[in-house]
Amino acid sequence: MSLTRKDVEGIAHLARLEITEAELPVYTDSLSKILSFVEQLGAAETGEIEPMAHPLEGESQRLRPDAVTERDQHAKFQQNAPAVAGALYVVPKVIE
Amino acid sequence: MNQTTLQEGWEVVIGLEIHAQLATRSKIFSGSATAYGAAPNSQANLVDLGYPGVLPVLNREAVRMAVKFGLATGSKVATRSIFARKNYFYPDLPKGYQISQYERPIVENGSLEVMLDDGSRKTIGITRAHLEEDAGKSLHEGLANASGIDLNRAGTPLLEIVSEPDMRSAKEAIAYLKKVHTLVRYLEICDGNMQEGSFRCDANVSVRRFGAPKLGTRCEIKNVNSFRYVEKAINYEVVRQIDVLESGGTIRQETRLYDSGKDETRPMRSKEEANDYRYFPDPDLLPVMIEDSFIEDVRATLPELPDEKAARFVADYGLSMYDAGVLTASRELAGYYEAVVSAAGGPAAAKLAANWVMGDFSGALNRDSVDIADAHVPASALAGLLARIQDDTISGKIAKDVFEIMWAERADADSVIEAKGLKQITDTSAIESAIDEVMAANPKQLAEYRSGKDRLFGFFVGQSMKATQGKANPAQLNELLKKKLDGA
């Protein structure tokens, strides 16, 4: 798989990553190489095999009881926040 | 634009996606409270905030509620369902993905029957219902060129109920929406509060020429928070789409926002870009395996469902299908009604009870915005009032006044009747003396009546009733008056 610069720009946008002009060819090259490398999987005979999303396949998800166990700790949690106003996280204007 | 003529030749196709917030105490993947209206971010813990390192743990009650809905709609409950991540960036979505279900939802292939205005019935297919987490909220007031993010709602459990595109008018859509609304409250899995957003609806609307084999391009209308607005939004959108198509344009598949102030829909700017959600199974959550015993346990907790209840009301109480439908629209109202009937002596009082519950009682609830649980006239008190009507202690007309006083003073019927002296007069001599006084005071009218002016009878009824402060038994009064006027 050989990606174009435009492909990489599209991927970077989807992933919300700013990539500089100088970095673009580098990523275009390395991502193309990685994709070519993983394409050897295409040769594997997988037929009807179920895809495996999890190493504990066959185990069931455990459920928790419906109980409120948390208390308000927003002041502590917001110490890591870059911008807060009135206990709200602040971001540039959201347009709906 | 005349809607009816414009719609001629066009078929409207509507499917609804309903988001019902499940009435769990804690969130779907964390132990935070789900209470509405708390201070910003006071109910957002590390999991809800998407902090590095934390993990989701699924709430059993949310699963139980989804299964309940599945059973109540005749759906298939998946013995193995999978949570997937829906990836997109948005400030109210802390992890950058929403945990939802994609390829294997917990509930599939169900249906609900709705009754339309003309009394006909229609089955609406339910494609699927899946569990997912709600997002937070972006607030735009009070910040200059910025938005504030409150993540209290993030992680609230949602059941997304997706219908087949089976509805052919806004009215059908509303009938279905109301049916689901009734059902989720019956099942006690959602409080149904549309103002607070616990019951939300997105409508997928398209139009096509009658007979066209393919569905038209659809638009999804978001952000409609009342039955009335859903209807108006759909109607606006139908007209808009037909207008576009008739003037040679094409419909763009897009997400539109309903503006209730302007009564119009417009494209959502944030959704303009085509999304690629990159769904994949959430590696933090194993498949949910539901065993038969779990399903049977849930089935055992199912209440009598609205349709079953309405049918029983028709059979047991002799109500019309319409009345039964109104009385079973909520579990609380139906429960209240049955309590009244039972306290008032059973099926014999059923029709009278139905009229009162649907009439004065519901009127008072609506007028004062009171919940049935807090009704100022409890079922036993209303039954007491009905008993006084049935035993002729008071007339139906006086009973309306008594009810208002009962409501205002939270009093029972007998004490109101006693205190206000409203007991009906059935003593013949008392009524006769009142009539005698009226006749004596109105010699001119008496003469005219006796000379053939029959319609003055009403005048004498009114005057005599007034003389007894309205308490005379009306039938008795009529009979005695007739006798006396005719000179017997």
Added chain:
Amino acid sequence: MTLHTRSVAELAAGLARKEFSAVELAQHFLSRIERSNAALNAYVTVTAERALADARAADEVRAAGRAGPLTGMPLAHKDIFCTDGVRTACGSKMLDNFVAPYDATVVERLRAAGTVMLGKTNMDEFAMGSSNETSWYGPVRNPWDLKKVPGGSSGGSAAVVAARLAPVATGTDTGGSIRQPAALVGISGIKPTYGRVSRYGMIAFASSLDQAGIMAPSAEDCALLLGTMAGFDSRDSTSVDRPVPDYVAELNAPLAGVRIGVLKEFFAHGLEGATGALVQAAIDQYRALGATIVEVSCPSLPLSVPTYYVVAPAECSSNLSRFDGVRFGHRCKDPRDLMDLYKRSRGEGFGAEVKRRIMTGTYVLSAGYYDAYYIKAQKVRSLISAEFKAAFDKVDLLIGPTSPSPAFDIGAKVDDPITMYLNDIYTIGANLAGLPAMSIPCGFDGILPVGLQLIGPHFGESRLLSAAHAYQRHTDFHRRVPAAYA
């Protein structure tokens, strides 16, 4: 009398008989850190004050007669584990300013057992790397040769144990991140079965592959710590609710009759001659010790690297979306709008390898490519897992090299991701299948250590540890310390 060359077991015994106090032990390691860390760059945060306070508390617990086997034991945590009140940077500029408001379950359990945290160790950024060169805090150096890498991503933990700047350290292993650095610095490291140790509080790289483990001089040391770390955690729904064996008690299980499978695919091209010879010698030693050696094959195993480089980036692309400059972590200066906030915060906060993997993962999950890449990889993962399962029907353990070569020069592979990825060719399989695996030292190629890998069936940690212990009772590679740190 040197404290630092002793094993964890020996230090625990010394503490128990009050040969030295926890405070003395902590001070000893803190002074070693002070002296040597600058050259190794192995710790990114040293929590000296807290360590001394915790050590004093441990001594009090001991004085009160309530000490457990680990009370007062100093250790280092990989900086991927959240530590309440202590910066948890995960090797990234993104989290350079991030102070975790809670303890990871692993940290909490080890703390409750009385261990004393010396500091947080350097690592590849978000655990993405095999050489520790992707860290925002610069590369860690291999104590055996400062020009060489220590392996990765738990390179800091590996180096602090190898240089005895801590008796033991936690690590995490997504594709070999405990075993490969353990091999490259000559220590023992175990990656338990997926689900054996809680992932709560461990910053996620690839959730279906990540597993916490322990890095220490010997298998016995690993056994001492693993029992405390392991076990069900209600906060991680992928943690498995089954009893934790007494790994220490089971250490001396005999090797006789144990069937060990030599994985044919692990000896194919790519394996360096000297490494292969040392691994072969270790296999011969196992035979001599009574194990039955048979050859087995997992023919799809060579596909584990490409499988991994679809699955891991896919999961990481989603796991790392939470770093958006809103609630924590790096935020760009003066964002113009929301898009600018996202793109610049993430563009500036993440390093090149992380960005490369996020983009790879974004691509393989995107519309039109999902089936060809992601689903295909998950099917091959099934295949590999089934082949392991079939192998464990025939044998109790699998054996082979941990890494195709000893430590390489810093900078040698940074520009070639594929060559770098192939370092993990022998370790990734266990992650894909969720199997427990460990690396123990089995000799030296010149001055550089070489690691031997043992892989067990699900929840076969006891057998792994006892087999490793049996070998270590007859060898002393795990006791060797680089001369500069002896």
